[in-house]
Amino acid sequence: MGVLDGKVVLVTGGAGGIGKACALIAAQAGAKVVVNDLGGSVAGGDVGDAGPAEATAQEIRAAGGEAVSNSDSVSSMDGVKRMVEQAMDTYGSLNAVVNPAGILRDKMFHKMDDSDWDAVIEVHLRGAYNVTRATIEHFRNQEDGAYVHFTSTSGLIGNIGQANYAAAKLGVMGLSRIVAMEGASKNVRSNIIAPFAWTRMIATIPVKDEASAQRVDRMKNFMRADQVAQLAVALAAAKDVSGQIFAARGNEIVLFNQPRPVRSVTKVEGWSPEAILEQAMPSMKAAFTDLGPSATVFPYDPI
Structure with a gap:
């Protein structure tokens, strides 16, 4: 028996990379899968193609599983509602969204166009809102449901050149946290994963120096999409895990802390700007978080 036996799971971005691995492993774990993928390019904005999602669904069916495909965009609420309707019409239920x-x-x-900002926010943050809002009442009514959203160390830690992506992914963190808090009484769980894996998205990252070349090489050779998908499927099945932030890096699973106070200073008579600069900031400086990118937090080879 698999950990998702009898469950119906919607997997977005299921035609390639982490999404495809999530769809395949969810099916192997016993789930009936709605495989969604717009079929566009890494940059988005394309017309889309139903073929890639259907290819993943066919692969699942060829292995003895159950799957249907969908080529709507997560950035469209109407499209997401069609995904949910398809799950209900085909399988009569929906239990998890990955x-x-x-x-x-x-x-x-400083060189970013409005269109670059808007497109990334629409897919990542608006898309996370859409798939959650379209399913949350169903999950609450059946008193069971799991969300596995994806964040990024670009947002949690930071990476140069990804302000749009980082902003969206930190927004997903906030969304997941509140959904977990509000859903606790109804057995609705929400967790997020910061994935490390070689995918076509990662392949677009410019390699401008030796350090970035080494980082990309580590991801290409030692961090696979299926390793991330194992964690995603486990979280879709978990009954007692919610509101958490994980990373999957090779065979290592990381639990992230969440923002909490690290140090404070008090001045009974109140602060002036001068006193803050002369006293408060110097006393807290040792506890400041540095400006290093995610590679400085994970400088070691994946396991």
Whole structure:
């Protein structure tokens, strides 16, 4: 028996990379899968193609599983509602949403176009809102449901050239946290994963120096999409895990802390700007978080 026997799971971005691995492993775990993928490019904005999602669904069926495909966009609420209707019409239920669908439009912030900002926010943050809002009442009514959203160390820690992506992914963190808090009494869970894996999205990251070349090489050779998908499927099945932030990096699973106070200073008579600069900031400086990118937090080879 698999951990998702009898469950129906919607997987977005299911035609390739992490999404495809999530769809395949969910099916292997016993789930009936709605495989969604717009079929566009990494940058988004394309017309889309139903073929890639259907290819994943066919692969699941060929292995003895149950799956249907969908080529709507997560950035469209009407499209997401069609995904949910398809799950209900085909399988009569929906128990979990795994949402790795995404695009990248990397650019230094001072050179970023409005369209690059808007497109990434629409897919990642609006998309996370859409798939959650379209299903939350169903999950609450049946008193069971799980969301597995995807964040990124670009948002949790930071990476140069990804302000749009980082902003969207931190927004997903906030969304997941509140959904978990509000859903606790109704057995609705929500968790997020910061994935490390070689995918076509990662392949678009510019390699400008030896350090970035080494980082990309580590991801290409030692961090696979299926390793991330194992965690995603486990979280879709977990009954007592919610509101958490994980990373999957090779065979290592990381639990992230969440923002909490690290130090405070008090001045009974009140602060002036001068006193803050002369006293408060110097006393807290040792506890400041540095400006290093995610590679400085994970400098070691994946396991």
